[in-house]
Amino acid sequence: MNSQKPRIWISNNTPAKDEIVRVRAVIVHRMETGLRLNNEGQAITRNIVNKFVATFNDQPLFIWEPETAIAQNPYLEFTFKARESGTISMRWEDDEGKIITSDTEITVS
Numbered sequence: 531m532n533s534q535k536p537r538i539w540i541s542n543n544t545p546a547k548d549e550i551v552r553v554r555a556v557i558v559h560r561m562e563t564g565l566r567l568n569n570e571g572q573a574i575t576r577n578i579v580n581k582f583v584a585t586f587n588d589q590p591l592f593i594w595e596p597e598t599a600i601a602q603n604p605y606l607e608f609t610f611k612a613r614e615s616g617t618i619s620m621r622w623e624d625d626e627g628k629i630i631t632s633d634t635e636i637t638v639s
Contacts, residue, residue: 539554546639550610556605559622560602561577562574578597584619586616616636
């Protein structure tokens with residue numbers, strides 16, 4: 531997995547109570563399926579993002595377990611209802627065990 535930070539966009543970091551907040555996230559990742567061959571005719575080892583977890587104050591918001599048909603640099607979008615202030619934590623893990631994380635604070639007004 532690339533060491534670049536994920537790009538995160540939050541529709542509103544200071545939403546009103548019960549407002550719907552939209553989260554968009556993208557990471558740089560090759561998403562190698564294991565189906566391509568290298569120049570020597572051998573299969574390139576599969577390495578895809580195999581799990582994404584988004585939590586809010588340590589409570590699950592969104593869990594995704596992609597398969598091989600996902601394009602490079604996976605993009606995610608989800609919404610949730612802002613009921614309290616806290617931290618949105620996002621975590622990507624790939625087949626090699628590499629992990630990328632991102633935390634964003636939300637303050638309910």
